[in-house]
Amino acid sequence: GGGTPDAPPAPKKLRFALIPKSLDIPVFDYARIGGERAAAALGVEVIYRGPDRADELRQKEVLESFITQKVDGIAISVSNASFLTPTIDRAVEAGIPVVTWDSDAPASKRLAFYGVDDYKSGIVMGEETARMLNGKGTVAFITSLGANNLARRLEGAREALAKHPGITILETYDIKEDSVRTGEIIATGTNRYPNLGAWISVGGWPVFSANALAPVPPTTKFVSFDTVPSAITLLRAGKVQVLLGQKYFGWGEEPIKLLHGIINGRKPANPIIDSGVDVVTAATVDAYEAAWKVMVAGGK
Amino acid sequence: MKKVWQVREVSTLMILVLEVAFFTWYLWPSDGGHPFLNVGNALLILKYSSIYGIAAIGAAIVIITGGIDLSSGAVIGLTSVVTGYFFVQAEWSLTASAVMGLMVGLSAGLASSWLIVGMRLPPFIATLGVMGIWRGAGYIITEARFYDLSAKLPRNWTVAGVSIDWVPPLVMVTLAAIFQVLMKRFQWGRAIFAVGGNETAALFSGLRVGLVKTTAYVTAGLLAAISGVVLAVVQGQGKADLANGYELDIIASAVVGGTSLTGGRGSVAGAVLGALIFGVLRNALPQIPGATFYDRVIVGLAVIVIVVMDQVMVKRAS
Amino acid sequence: MKKVWQVREVSTLMILVLEVAFFTWYLWPSDGGHPFLNVGNALLILKYSSIYGIAAIGAAIVIITGGIDLSSGAVIGLTSVVTGYFFVQAEWSLTASAVMGLMVGLSAGLASSWLIVGMRLPPFIATLGVMGIWRGAGYIITEARFYDLSAKLPRNWTVAGVSIDWVPPLVMVTLAAIFQVLMKRFQWGRAIFAVGGNETAALFSGLRVGLVKTTAYVTAGLLAAISGVVLAVVQGQGKADLANGYELDIIASAVVGGTSLTGGRGSVAGAVLGALIFGVLRNALPQIPGATFYDRVIVGLAVIVIVVMDQVMVKRAS
């Protein structure tokens, strides 16, 4: 609690804000854990806050609230770059260092970005799909309209697929940020297109449970974002062929370290720190899982 | 005796039939099997509609008393979390976990009715508060992660020889039948209608108005929790943000099914039919190629058209 | 004459004051400036609350007539899109674009009232339908992209010497004052209260009930659209999913501010105070370390506690 007006004056801890796009996306919680670990190691405080569901206006409100509180640094996963750029600039001008993670605001004065470009991950998804389909077949997308990072991934995937004239994009389904609807859409879509070549889901909704993917026949490939444990199980079961993972723990860990360095006069040499994306397939799944276990245990 | 077409539920049923007929015609295939009109798809519609439909029974009961329940979505979400917690984390049996899940609904109903009956809060505010607290509890328990029930549930699961997919619709139909009878043929149901029709007169007539309301909110809470258990099993997941915002869809199902928000009028069978009307829309619209950007508009228009048609039919009948 | 503390709005104001006092105490800094109690933060609260507050004025008016408006969030979103479209795409002046944005609210109000007054739909259903259509229109126009107004708007923009950030609160306070007077001192406001108090009696008294309701929904639509313009201009963006789900927060602001969902009672000043009560919560809660997943629970509890306190105060006063 903060209600200790008469506590003895301690040496002031640095306070960093870690802002996800929303609190209800499971993978962001790994970022919180990563951030808290880094903070403990560095002896700083981290406040993890964001809108409770994806809402860029509420995210901006949280960001502005941290600026008026004068925290010592902000690490944010930007839900809408152009929307938040002026505010990020204002923070930096007010002397609060800002780094972005997961989703960047490239035109802003943020001091660094840690993550991988959504557009690039989209291209990876498209290319992997095309490879599996041998350049011909049909594809359906799953997305949620409104979120910019998802739109960027979708763009990348479409671009990659466009290079293969044998591939037709049949549908782009909008699940409206409702994971129950994902299962319904996949079942309906399978019913409609029994010979579908591949599904590409630019978010992780279908791989959080085995049930959503149950209706998909073995002839249809499935490419999805996110490498949480349930997704790995699905991959091993052959329901999913390709998973794209990001550095979930790193999302929290690296920006906090960056901020701590910046405060202590160490600017990163290159503001864009490419975390790289993990492409998990049947071939790489064992190695990935081993690495994941280490990360969960708190190792590197 | 009333003629068949004068029964309120029949007009809702006719709308559902018209809707199905429309999509059957519109989605008629140029080749091969019909993508909309087949058993598999019907089962799909029934399965997903039951998540809304079961809770809509409770919503209708509460609305008939003259109240409203905004907490149903949160109860569904938290029930999935609690069921998931006990099933996955504490490794209880599915039945025992589901019973713990039902406690979520029971507690929500008791809390809402205590606030409404005891503290005299308006139902909108009381259930809005309960919605926040129950939804928040899900986040606290899961820390925004989730329980994966699907890994522990049997694959190709059958219950008494039928696929598990048939269970939610059967539960919905059974509950609808039970509550339709309770509401129409039992003193409890009549008391619900009386309280919603004229609360002062109900008090003057010697009805226990507070108790009647309490039973209504507790019933609604339990029914939403049953939806939550169904969801946890269908979705194979216990996650705090599941069914976010469903309270509006659930209330809309009840209203489309003929329940009046001013209280005193409505039907639980109608509410289930209303949920099916929305379920058919959710199923059929994605089958129309290129409709992604249009489906919100179409659902909006459909709601209006359906209720207008309903009004016309009811007026004709009387 | 009524004593000051018997005025309904005063009790809501006292709750707001208590809330601010609480957070001032709770967040008291061990060193340096107060993170909560400072001009910059107050401005922040005001700026964000005004998006809800302006629309809540309209919500209160509609609720006082005995109706409800679920379309306000969708109107805010579509207004930002339309304003953005004309300002960015069609390169109109900001004023002209804003006027086009207001047309969104006007059309929503006219559509809702036509459905409610002309077609006799329940307000819940009519505005739910309008909500779907108007929200969907935003997606169709933008194809799920957005208009970036901020790039074309001046940086560090001042209007008559004050920062643009002061404009939304000023607009909110001005509108609240105007509508408070209209509702309390003018025939139009009296008619709104009369229709909500007893619609049959209003009809028998020769009031043009349909017209009164139409003005209420149109006013609510226009006020939501003003929220949308403020959002588009101050935040610099036009996007279809903005203000998604805000209709419940807006209605809750009105209800916390003393407006009764059964109609006939309420206050637009109270609705604005209600929006500020929620705004303070949204601002202060993130400042409490380690409470991340407790936010919703706290907001839920706060709603209940606030309304209970309000009830107690009002009872004391009378």
Add this chain to the structure above:
Amino acid sequence: MTTAGLEFRDVAKAFGAVQALRGVSFTIAAGDAHACVGENGAGKSTLLKILAGIIRPDRGALSWAGERVHFSSPREALGHGIGMVYQEMLAFPNLSVTANIFAGREITGPWGRLDERAMRARTQELLTQLHVPVTPDTSMERVSTACAQLVQVARALAFDCRVLVLDEPTTSLTDAEVDHLFGVVGRLRQQGVTVLFVSHRLPEVYRLCDRITVLRDGQFVGTFERATTPSDDIVRAMVGREPPKRVPRVSSPVSTFAPAELRRTSPSSPALQVRGLSSRPAFEDVSFQVAPGEIVGMFGLVGSGRTEILETLFGLAVPDAGQVAVDGQAIHVRSARDAARAGLALVPENRQRQGLFFNLSLRHNLVLPLAAKQGVGVIRDAGEEAVARAQVESLAIKTPHLRVTPDALSGGNQQKIVAGKWLATTPKVLLLDEPTKGVDVGAKFEIHNLIRRQADAGMACLMVSSDLPEVLALADRILVMREGRLRGELPGAGATEEAVMRLATQEAGGTA
């Protein structure tokens, strides 16, 4: 004298299968005071609502001052100077008395700015004229039923109407209040206002009106001159047969006011015993008792606290002090349910608000208190149908069948439903608050007989009524209230109107 006034020509209206009006034609001379009478359900209110632009007739025409008029909304009728007081007493509970009186026609400045001061002053003036004991700023929900009725009258008087239509405006009023009302109406008549008056109290009709039109079953029977027609002829025209003999004093030989005799017929304790009951400020220190088989009338002016006493006895309000015993056993009821289980029943004063469920059928309305009292689980159609049908028959409720909702009934028939649903519970103690409000002469007689029969079977009955002749005709004993206190007790047999009124108004200087 008979300049062209208001003319109804062949007006007909059907509600579904019910033919409410079957081609009614008659004329009211301008400046006349005209009464319209008939049994419950004869079509009076329907006719008046057509005049007020609320109901559209199926056929027929209206003309006013020789000119054919057609009102498609209340607004248009008001615009033509037709002011109406509705039987249903429609008020705005959320607004002040002033706002109620001026709703829809406020006194305004530019842009519709309300001139509160002028409206308040005019309201005060009207309230004084009618002797209504409320202030202009009182919230309407705090105004008692009878005062609310007078506020409705004030609403109609607040404007310069050319036709004043009054649909049973006096049902909760005592003669004292009626006097004030008629005084005001008389002044309006002198200014040339045409008055159309509906009431089941024939003496009032004779006092106010020059001509009387009788409707029966939606048909025009005739228009009679007051001066030349004895009231028996009117009653005969209304019922279409020989009238019941001048409503006789119904009293059983066993129960008269004589304590010794009572003790003999019921050696046990009184059925209802009230001692020192107080609920300030409505009433204070009220003590009385009612023996089994006895009918006690409670009379008092509007606002004297009678309704509050009944509601307190029935568990709807908590008393400050006092004891209540039923059959010699002290009871502490905290709800209507407790009271019903202790053997009490209350026929409430306001049928619309406290008595009827407009979303339920007549059958459900009629059996609800009985079922609640008995703790019925499953609804048994046949049994309930029988109970409901018995009430409909014994009270002569005019309805096509038992599946209609109460809004399809005329005001008087609605009142009978409320009485019937409590009579069906066969209570030990029956509390009645204005039980025959708006009920026609014949049916009133039936209800009196019914009450008397139940009393003879051992029920104790406490009846509040503002209709003094009714109290005198039915009560074995009369309790008189004034300003929240019991001021006296008179034997029913020998009491005169003058004696009762003297107790009810003494010291108060004749005004409330």
